[in-house]
Structures are given as structure tokens and as C-alpha cells.
Amino acid sequence: MSEQEIHPEIVEQRVYDLSRIGQVGETGVTRTVYSPEWVAAQDQLESWMQTAGLETRRDAVGNLWGVAKGTEPGPSIVSGSHVDSQAPGGRFDGALGIIAALTATEALLKQHGQPLRTIEVVSLCEEEGSRFSTAGFWGSRAVLGLISPEDLATTISFDGETIGDVMRGIGLDPTRIPAAKRDDIDTFIELHIEQGPVLELEQLPVGIVTAITGYRHYVVEVSGWANHAGAFPMKYRRDPMAAAAEMISGVIQNAIDMGQPAVTTVGRLAIEPNFPAIIPERVTFMIDARHPDPALREQLYEQHEKLIYEIADRRRLNVDLHINKDLAPRPCDPGIVDLLDQAATDLCIPHIRMTSGAVHDTQRFSQIARTAMIFVQSKDGRSHTPEEYTSTEHATLGIQVLAEALRRLAY
Amino acid sequence: MSEQEIHPEIVEQRVYDLSRIGQVGETGVTRTVYSPEWVAAQDQLESWMQTAGLETRRDAVGNLWGVAKGTEPGPSIVSGSHVDSQAPGGRFDGALGIIAALTATEALLKQHGQPLRTIEVVSLCEEEGSRFSTAGFWGSRAVLGLISPEDLATTISFDGETIGDVMRGIGLDPTRIPAAKRDDIDTFIELHIEQGPVLELEQLPVGIVTAITGYRHYVVEVSGWANHAGAFPMKYRRDPMAAAAEMISGVIQNAIDMGQPAVTTVGRLAIEPNFPAIIPERVTFMIDARHPDPALREQLYEQHEKLIYEIADRRRLNVDLHINKDLAPRPCDPGIVDLLDQAATDLCIPHIRMTSGAVHDTQRFSQIARTAMIFVQSKDGRSHTPEEYTSTEHATLGIQVLAEALRRLAY
Numbered sequence: 176m177s178e179q180e181i182h183p184e185i186v187e188q189r190v191y192d193l194s195r196i197g198q199v200g201e202t203g204v205t206r207t208v209y210s211p212e213w214v215a216a217q218d219q220l221e222s223w224m225q226t227a228g229l230e231t232r233r234d235a236v237g238n239l240w241g242v243a244k245g246t247e248p249g250p251s252i253v254s255g256s257h258v259d260s261q262a263p264g265g266r267f268d269g270a271l272g273i274i275a276a277l278t279a280t281e282a283l284l285k286q287h288g289q290p291l292r293t294i295e296v297v298s299l300c301e302e303e304g305s306r307f308s309t310a311g312f313w314g315s316r317a318v319l320g321l322i323s324p325e326d327l328a329t330t331i332s333f334d335g336e337t338i339g340d341v342m343r344g345i346g347l348d349p350t351r352i353p354a355a356k357r358d359d360i361d362t363f364i365e366l367h368i369e370q371g372p373v374l375e376l377e378q379l380p381v382g383i384v385t386a387i388t389g390y391r392h393y394v395v396e397v398s399g400w401a402n403h404a405g406a407f408p409m410k411y412r413r414d415p416m417a418a419a420a421e422m423i424s425g426v427i428q429n430a431i432d433m434g435q436p437a438v439t440t441v442g443r444l445a446i447e448p449n450f451p452a453i454i455p456e457r458v459t460f461m462i463d464a465r466h467p468d469p470a471l472r473e474q475l476y477e478q479h480e481k482l483i484y485e486i487a488d489r490r491r492l493n494v495d496l497h498i499n500k501d502l503a504p505r506p507c508d509p510g511i512v513d514l515l516d517q518a519a520t521d522l523c524i525p526h527i528r529m530t531s532g533a534v535h536d537t538q539r540f541s542q543i544a545r546t547a548m549i550f551v552q553s554k555d556g557r558s559h560t561p562e563e564y565t566s567t568e569h570a571t572l573g574i575q576v577l578a579e580a581l582r583r584l585a586y
Numbered sequence: 587m588s589e590q591e592i593h594p595e596i597v598e599q600r601v602y603d604l605s606r607i608g609q610v611g612e613t614g615v616t617r618t619v620y621s622p623e624w625v626a627a628q629d630q631l632e633s634w635m636q637t638a639g640l641e642t643r644r645d646a647v648g649n650l651w652g653v654a655k656g657t658e659p660g661p662s663i664v665s666g667s668h669v670d671s672q673a674p675g676g677r678f679d680g681a682l683g684i685i686a687a688l689t690a691t692e693a694l695l696k697q698h699g700q701p702l703r704t705i706e707v708v709s710l711c712e713e714e715g716s717r718f719s720t721a722g723f724w725g726s727r728a729v730l731g732l733i734s735p736e737d738l739a740t741t742i743s744f745d746g747e748t749i750g751d752v753m754r755g756i757g758l759d760p761t762r763i764p765a766a767k768r769d770d771i772d773t774f775i776e777l778h779i780e781q782g783p784v785l786e787l788e789q790l791p792v793g794i795v796t797a798i799t800g801y802r803h804y805v806v807e808v809s810g811w812a813n814h815a816g817a818f819p820m821k822y823r824r825d826p827m828a829a830a831a832e833m834i835s836g837v838i839q840n841a842i843d844m845g846q847p848a849v850t851t852v853g854r855l856a857i858e859p860n861f862p863a864i865i866p867e868r869v870t871f872m873i874d875a876r877h878p879d880p881a882l883r884e885q886l887y888e889q890h891e892k893l894i895y896e897i898a899d900r901r902r903l904n905v906d907l908h909i910n911k912d913l914a915p916r917p918c919d920p921g922i923v924d925l926l927d928q929a930a931t932d933l934c935i936p937h938i939r940m941t942s943g944a945v946h947d948t949q950r951f952s953q954i955a956r957t958a959m960i961f962v963q964s965k966d967g968r969s970h971t972p973e974e975y976t977s978t979e980h981a982t983l984g985i986q987v988l989a990e991a992l993r994r995l996a997y
Contacts, residue, residue: 369817370817371813371814371816371818371819372822373822376822390863392863402782402967403782403944403967404849404851404853404876405782405799405801405874405876405942405944406782406944406967406969407782407783407849407967408782408784408846408847408849409841409842409846409849410842410846411787414851416851416855417834417838417852420830420831420832420834420835420838421831421835424832424835427828427831430820431820431821435820435821436819437820438816438818440815440827440862441827442815442857442859442860442861442862443862444827444857446855448853449853449854450853450854451854451872451874452801452803452853452874453853454851461862463816463862463863465815465816499862531816531817532814532815532817534816556814558814559814559864
């Protein structure tokens with residue numbers, strides 16, 4: 176067993192320095208893809224990579240790669256995350272995963288010299304969809320060859336620009352995007368903040384992710400009879416709000432009854448006509464429902480659909496239920512999960528295996544490589560906000576696990 | 587027993603003619619207070635009143651009065667309703683009550699000559715609040731002396747005009763409003779469409795209103811923890827939408843359990859931040875809850891409040907509950923209710939006693955006079971829409987009850 180030296184003060188300094196680029200308030204960051212702040216952040220990361228002894232290159236969408244060439248040929252061991260942020264987001268979401276990969280690789284090179292197998296650190300250009308709502312995972316999609324020429328014109332920013340124009344504006348040539356595709360990645364490991372409360376509540380610094388959730392968004396439109404709130408007796412009503420309330424309680428209870436890690440959320444709702452003294456004509460709400468296990472996920476969705484149709488039938492209301500988004504769950508590679516788990520055990524770092532309820536670049540990479548993730552504790556489970564926080568101590572413990580795993584894979 | 591002759595074809599013609607003033611589409615009407623259509627409608631009604639032998643006058647807010655002077659002195663027997671409409675509303679809400687009073691009084695004068703007691707027909711200027719949201723009951727408020735000089739500047743139309751300016755624009759002098767106050771009304775009877783489904787479902791043309799509901803609007807603001815819809819396990823959530831759904835189901839069930847005529851409606855709701863994949867921070871909704879019985883009304887409100895606080899406590903959420911509007915219920919005068927009931931019975935017109943779940947000018951008049959109402963059937967219970975409909979047959983039966991009651995009171 177060999178413990179690489181990871182210096183907490185360097186981790187903390189790098190998180191701080193990167194957060195100054197696009198700083199909002201004291202702890203917030205707005206660094207949307209291809210913005211001047213994004214350009215400056217990639218430049219900063221490239222400079223750190225070069226100092227660490229990595230050979231750097233940018234691909235056609237602006238992903239930044241730092242390569243430590245192996246003495247033997249073969250596909251690469253890759254680690255990293257995304258450099259873009261929510262608007263505003265915090266200092267850790269994405270950024271910490273890049274700093275982790277860089278710091279771990281730097282320590283390995285310093286202590287063990289050139290690896291047998293090539294290690295690459297990647298700063299992916301885009302994951303959040305915070306500038307172009309449909310650009311989410313732009314960086315990993317390019318690596319997988321999943322961006323089509325039409326996407327350049329149809330991916331529109333909140334300010335109305337096309338992503339093709341914005342790329343050209345900072346000197347990237349969108350016609351070269353197909354060249355960003357990779358088929359030589361053996362393993363992808365991403366360190367990320369948990370974005371949930373589990374590790375904090377379990378008082379553990381580190382989680383080893385065994386699967387990344389699949390999610391589905393339903394749009395549910397319930398229609399009844401708009402009528403006078405005073406003159407229409409309860410027994411004659413066809414009230415879509417009464418039905419929606421029962422449906423919302425029911426789908427939330429379905430997720431509770433199925434048990435962790437099933438989750439179901441209703442975060443969006445609209446009433447028509449939305450007057451206090453009128454029984455609504457229509458209530459439309461969205462259901463976000465997730466489970467990392469494919470079979471249990473289907474079971475959860477069947478329960479939700481059955482419940483909604485049963486309530487609508489019983490209350491004699493029309494219901495229109497359709498699926499707006501759907502992403503399949505992705506199990507992580509059992510071998511890589513075991514490797515991370517064993518590395519943490521050998522380093523005496525307290526940890527649990529857990530699933531990820533949020534989606535990640537790793538989900539995409541799982542289509543071309545063996546993947547797994549390391550989670551570190553998020554204070555109060557907060558993310559996508561300037562209040563997001565992970566202690567340097569926990570970040571450093573996560574990076575130690577990553578470095579040890581990379582050593583076992585590449586040396 | 588004496589049956590006044592009420593001609594259905596005249597009733598139908600008057601409803602039709604009045605509906606052409608401010609016509610919207612085939613059956614809709616937009617006739618907001620003090621608009622050109624409103625001026626034309628009052629002129630039309632004044633002309634009909636004069637032809638019927640009534641002496642007409644306008645008061646300071648533009649209420650139109652048609653007087654059949656009695657041979658004996660003393661306070662007046664008054665019937666009528668409001669001439670303004672929703673925007674758009676239908677042909678019957680308000681208008682039918684004025685046409686009913688006019689047509690009944692005309693028949694009495696024709697068949698029985700001058701009354702002993704003075705009968706007055708009134709076309710009240712405003713009830714709906716459809717041009718100035720806070721002007722509701724402007725006509726009856728003036729008769730009761732409830733308009734203050736400040737109201738002229740603070741009552742603002744949806745187009746930003748003050749009601750004082752709008753009144754001056756059509757030649758009314760707002761400084762004269764105190765002169766509109768009356769203290770010489772003995773009885774006020776209003777015929778109105780039901781605006782609910784009860785009479786249609788009971789297959790009855792006429793209802794005798796025993797009380798007018800009291801209502802209260804609560805604003806309920808439930809606050810929890812905004813968090814990621816995927817990464818936050820169910821058991822750690824403080825989800826205000828889950829709580830709001832339970833509260834909404836609960837208050838609706840309270841009204842059902844209490845039984846008719848208790849009603850409770852949630853017609854307005856807002857979520858923050860209203861994103862599909864974020865557990866909301868805050869859900870704000872309004873409760874409209876009504877009961878015509880003062881003691882049962884209090885009991886309903888106590889149950890609602892207890893339920894809301896219990897759910898918020900159990901789910902560890904903050905709740906802010908405040909009352910936005912409150913109007914006390916008004917029982918009708920038992921003597922006038924008996925008189926109307928007996929008149930309908932004697933005329934062999936099928937009817938029931940019922941309460942009004944909607945508010946009416948009669949509620950205001952009950953503070954200075956003996957009051958009661960006659961309801962006629964509304965098709966599908968619809969109102970405040972161009973689809974509102976009452977058959978000429980039912981309208982005529984209601985007017986026969988009104989005419990017979992006026993005869994018994996004034997001759």
C-alpha cells in the first residue's frame with residue numbers, strides 16, 4: 176500500500192484561485208461555457224497542468240486535456256469533471272473534480288515517475304446547460320460523437336445566440352467537432368461533490384458511487400370544470416386541483432414506500448385560470464422521478480402512472496400524461512467500484528457505497544469506458560448555489576482515494 | 587291568490603335587447619361600470635321604466651331608480667340588481683334581476699293600479715369589480731353610505747384611471763356621493779341566476795334564498811428547503827409542495843365532511859422557484875372557504891387552520907397563514923323568506939329553500955332593510971362567462987314569484 180502525498184493547502188488554494196474567475200459575491204461563481212470567465216479558467220487550468228508536467232491540448236469543443244504519457248501503449252485512464260458552473264453556482268460543483276484529477280496525477284508523477292499506462296486529466300467544457308438550456312453535457316457529448324451539425328444552429332443561448340456563433344467568437348471551429356470523438360479511453364473516474372445530505376448525515380467524508388440514477392420528467396395535465404367557488408357545491412365539482420393534490424401526495428408517497436434511493440419531486444405547477452374564487456379549469460404539473468436500478472425505476476413509473484389514471488377516473492377528470500425527458504440509469508463498472516472501495520479501505524478513509532441521484536458526465540462516459548465516481552461531503556447537501564461548501568479535509572480525503580486508484584490502474 | 591300576468595316573450599325580448607349593448611360574440615356581454623355600453627344600458631332601462639309608468643331618477647353614483655309612488659307614506663319596497671357585467675360575462679348575471687323587477691312592477695301597475703306603498707325598481711351601477719378591482723358593490727355601498735372620499739383616488743381601474751376621474755368623464759359629480767345614501771328602504775328583494783348547479787340537478791326552476799354565504803380568503807405560505815430533486819433522499823426532505831398537497835386535500839375534505847353548504851376551493855397557487863428538478867423553497871396558495879351559518883363558518887375555519895398548522899409542524903416546515911378577505915354571512919329576513927316561499931307555493935311553482943354560495947348586493951342591503959333573494963336555474967351552473975344561460979320559462983316563473991311577493995307587500 177502506498178499513500179500519495181496530497182497537500183490540503185494546495186487543494187484549498189486551487190479551489191480558491193479558480194473561484195476568483197467569474198466570482199459572484201463572496202463564494203459564488205458564474206462561469207458559463209465559452210464566456211470570458213470560462214476562457215480564463217481553462218487558461219489557468221492549462222497553466223497548472225503544464226507546471227505539473229502534463230502535456231496539454233484543447234479539442235474542437237474546448238475540452239482541455241492534460242496528458243501524462245505511459246511507457247506502454249493502450250487506452251487512457253482518465254479523470255476530471257466540468258469547468259462550467261450554474262449562474263451563479265458555487266466553487267466546488269465540477270471544479271473540484273478537475274482540481275482533484277490534476278492534484279492526484281501531479282502527486283503520482285512526483286512520487287512514482289512516468290506511469291506504465293497513459294493518465295489524462297480532463298476539464299470538460301460544459302455540463303450544466305446554464306447558458307444554452309439544451310447544451311447540457313456538451314463536452315462529454317463531443318467526446319462520444321453525439322453532437323450533430325444541426326445542434327450548432329438549434330442550440331440557442333438565453334440571450335438568443337447560437338452555440339456555433341459563440342464558439343466561432345472565441346476561435347473554436349465548430350466544423351471540427353467530429354474530431355473531438357474518442358475511442359481510446361479505458362477508464363473514466365470523476366470526483367464530485369455529493370449535492371445531497373447523505374454523507375454529512377452519515378458523518379462520512381467519502382462515498383463510492385455504484386450507479387447513477389435514471390430520471391424521467393412527466394407532464395401531467397388535469398382538466399375539470401371551472402366554476403364559481405361559492406355557488407358550486409362540493410359534491411358536484413370536478414376540481415382538477417383536488418385531484419392534483421391527491422396525485423402529488425400519492426407519487427411522493429410511492430417514492431417513500433419504495434425506499435431509498437427512489438425519489439419523486441413535484442417542483443413545477445400551473446393553475447388555470449389561477450383566481451382565488453374560481454374552481455380551476457386545469458392544473459398542469461411536472462413529476463421528476465428517479466431510481467438508479469432499471470427494474471425498480473420501471474416499477475416506480477408504473478405505480479405513478481397507475482395512481483394518476485386511477486385518481487382521474489375516480490374523480491371523472493380528464494388527464495393527459497406525457498413524458499418530457501427520460502434518461503436511463505447507468506450502473507458503474509463493478510471492477511472500478513471495487514478498486515475505489517478497496518483503495519479507501521486500505522487508506523483507512525471512512526466511506527460507503529451509494530448511488531448518485533444527480534446526473535453526471537460519467538453517465539455519458541459509461542457508454543465508452545469503465546466508469547465510477549467518488550463523492551465528497553456537501554455541507555447541508557446544497558449545490559447549484561453560492562452556499563455550496565465542501566471542507567478541504569473531505570476534498571483531500573477524496574483525492575487520496577482517487578490518487579491511489581489511479582496508481583493501481585496506471586502503475 | 588292573484589297571479590299577475592308576466593309575458594315570457596317580453597322577458598326574453600328585454601334580456602336580448604339589453605344583451606346587444608356591449609355584445610361580445612354571440613351571447614357574451616362586456617358592460618363595465620361607466621363605460622359607453624354601461625351609459626347606453628342605463629338609458630335603455632330608463633326608457634323602459636318610463637314606458638312602464640315609473641318616475642325615474644339617477645343618484646350620485648349613477649344608480650338608476652324607477653319609482654311607483656304609493657298612496658300611503660313610508661319606506662319603499664325595492665327590487666333590482668346590478669347592470670354591470672364581467673368582461674366578458676353573460677346576458678343574465680345582474681341584468682335579469684333588473685328586468686325582473688321592472689317587468690313585475692309593470693304588471694302590478696297594469697293590473698292593480700297605484701300601490702299603497704311605494705315600489706322602486708333599481709339598476710345598481712356596479713357589483714362585479716370588473717373594471718376597478720376594488721370597486722365591487724360600488725352601487726350598494728353608495729346607498730349604504732360606505733364610500734369614503736379617499737376611495738375616489740384609490741380605486742384604480744385596470745387601465746390606471748381613478749374612479750373619480752372616470753365618473754367626472756361621464757358627467758357624474760363624485761363630491762355628491764354622500765347624497766346617494768338611503769335610510770328609507772323597508773325591503774329589498776333581488777332576483778338572480780343561481781350561478782350554481784343545484785336547481786338544475788334538483789330539476790326546479792326557483793330557489794328561495796335563506797342566507798347569503800360568508801367567505802374568507804386565506805393566503806398560506808409554506809417554506810421548506812430548496813434542494814436537488816435527485817440527490818436529496820425523501821427522508822431528509824422538507825418539501826413544501828408535499829405539505830401543500832396534503833393541506834389542499836385536507837381543507838377540501840374538511841368542507842366535504844362538514845356537508846353542504848360548506849365549500850372550500852384552492853384556485854390560486856405559486857411555487858418558487860418552479861423548476862421541475864428542484865424541490866421547491868416555497869409554495870403559496872389561497873383558500874376560499876364559505877359557509878352561510880356564522881357558527882359553522884367559524885368551525886370550518888378552525889378546522890382549516892388546525893389542519894394547516896398540524897401538517898406544517900409534523901413536516902417541520904414554516905407556515906405563514908393570513909386572512910386576505912373576510913365577509914360575514916348574512917341571513918335573509920325570515921318574514922320575507924316565508925312570504926316568497928308562500929307566494930311560490932300558492933302559484934304552484936316548484937321551489938326549494940337554499941343558501942347562496944356567491945355574494946350579492948342583497949348582502950349589503952341587509953344592513954338597512956329586510957332582504958331576501960329569488961334564484962332561477964343556471965344551465966350547468968355556469969356564470970361569469972358568455973355561456974351562462976337561463977331559460978325564459980324559468981326566468982318567467984321567478985318573476986311571477988317576485989310580482990306576487992311585491993303585491994303582498996305593497997298592495
